[in-house]
Amino acid sequence: MTVRPSVPADSLFGLANLPYGVYSLPGREPRVATRYGDQVIDLAVLLDDDVFARPSLNAFMAQGYDRWTEVRAAIAERLRGPVPQEAVHELGAVTLRLPFEVADYVDFYASEHHAANLGRLFRPDSPDPLMPNWKHLPVGYHGRAGSVVVSGTDVVRPSGQRKGPQDPVPVFGPSVRLDIEAELGFVVGTGSAMGESVGADDAERHIFGVVLFNDWSARDIQAWEYVPLGPNLGKSFASTVSPWVVPLLALDAARIPLPPQEPAVLPYLRMAEPWGLDIELSVAWNGQVVSRPPYAAMYWSPAQMLAHQTVNGAPSRTGDLFASGTVSGPAKDQRGAFIELTWGGAEPVTVNGRERTFLEDGDEVVLTATAPGADGARIGFGEARGRIVTGSRPGT
């Protein structure tokens, strides 16, 4: 038996998108699917290919760029005709899972507006809000792969050490400055061997796709721990990704020139045509949109991030995830973290009629985004949703 799935012309999940995800039905093993309108299409059934009868995208991603191109074309072709009824599920009837096994996770710091805002907040007396290295290399650090969770997973408020300027000694307890970072994540489909590197112009053949990424951050824990080796427990408790990986192949129409990079970057970071991505993010706090960070304003491109992280010969693997760092634009309502949006808590924002600074238990944050797709369409990224819950506490 076959059906003909149809999708409204203005859907963010039409033929221009065709993202990849992993779904499950009660009592059945997770499998790879695409989203078409509000329907989830099982790709193992649609394409009769066992590489999709798996609980993650990794095996398919490892097949490489040419296969990604072929499969994308094949999905679009099949969806133009009748498809087997057992391939089609309503979005509301399935559980969406973490779409890929995360190998290594690196978080960058690629927004000049974000880096400068944090520099002004943390080093108010410094003449230059950016560190000397910032315009020479995409600064980044490794984070915890094991705490990457799919949208909808509750986020337990972390406990940890903090020490304010007035505190004589550090105190332990639940974070009181719990924040978000609205980011995009880039999923590596095919990696590079130890001792090799990925060229900046070759990176687009290695990057499989893009997810929404919320790098939840406990600013009080982070501020006390991070010197000299960087953030650790202030970030490692949870990071939320959207369930749909939008293929980089779907984002051709979203490519835009990268903002000018001055001083000129070193040759390994140069690109024949430096490209950024025109993706508009949105941050909703308890249902109210409080920020619309523009990815177009990012200083470093994802291709440069991948080139940089492999230029020392570090291997990269299928399933590696690297995130952009907070996306912030020049305007106040384009800032992608609450610490910027509220200027360290000094300038509260009004959410549903209340003045707010950092996250309270029960708060929910939802990231969404859209971008131009082929043939004038717009494409969506689904959502990265998380709610703050109270955790059990170790003895203090």
Added chain:
Amino acid sequence: MTVRPSVPADSLFGLANLPYGVYSLPGREPRVATRYGDQVIDLAVLLDDDVFARPSLNAFMAQGYDRWTEVRAAIAERLRGPVPQEAVHELGAVTLRLPFEVADYVDFYASEHHAANLGRLFRPDSPDPLMPNWKHLPVGYHGRAGSVVVSGTDVVRPSGQRKGPQDPVPVFGPSVRLDIEAELGFVVGTGSAMGESVGADDAERHIFGVVLFNDWSARDIQAWEYVPLGPNLGKSFASTVSPWVVPLLALDAARIPLPPQEPAVLPYLRMAEPWGLDIELSVAWNGQVVSRPPYAAMYWSPAQMLAHQTVNGAPSRTGDLFASGTVSGPAKDQRGAFIELTWGGAEPVTVNGRERTFLEDGDEVVLTATAPGADGARIGFGEARGRIVTGSRPGT
């Protein structure tokens, strides 16, 4: 057909040790083994258990503390009698593999002598060589799990950006200050769920075993990149582990009281009986021992490191690896990194008659260690060996 493997009384790999590793023979799948003297004993054959007929220790480690205890007793009992001949291979006839799949990797900074030496080197004008947080929490950061390699793997000299104080702009090229860090690594056997934490007194039931760990470090790349988010490419190109995981259960006799911690640590880091490990490391540079770092001098215990990294609710997983950071003792010839041993390159050491500071291509470094075992035995850790080779260079 059975044989009776015998081991000299002074072997570092007698019944007091029984480490776990993964070996392969030409054309055969890797499997789990123990080392007994200079023999490799296939555990799937010895114990007739398929959990060992796998290419990593992870499945066995995930079975938990009680199983580790049972299996250790069962191996010792079987080795006291005749064993199937097909279980026994000569050490020289097999290839030793990376013994476990690394989930997340965190590197700590747990030696007070090391942290103070680096503080004096990098901040000579500071009155206190330690950062204010150092005695309150085990400082650590996430590193690259995908570049953890087994002993014997060549290390390709990394290229990257560096900028000396005299350089007007950063330059790109092969690292000229390539260093080692002699560490121990701790392998998590059973983890903890997101939102939970491992208590410091419970950590010994989660830590499966101990490996030697060389955290190769490009000091010039690290110095330029690491502010404010910590080390990245200066470390991510390679880390070498020994092929044998010495069970924590084998190290009961090596437990010693932890050096006094003053100021008192917060309750979540307190232990009923704070234990450290009396393990003597040795660093050989082109065959000449240049340092003997004493693990007994470490300030933070592995149990505290695991308690700390999970106290914020970050999940831990089978295969997580956390390393101690450079092991350095109070004496000059107990320093576990060349940057300390040569005081930033200012005080060369003589290796095979030549004055040396950092690593040259062709250099080989071998870490070894011994510890007290049960019944007066000493136990060994095998070796973590690596040789520096010239890499192909991306265009500059």
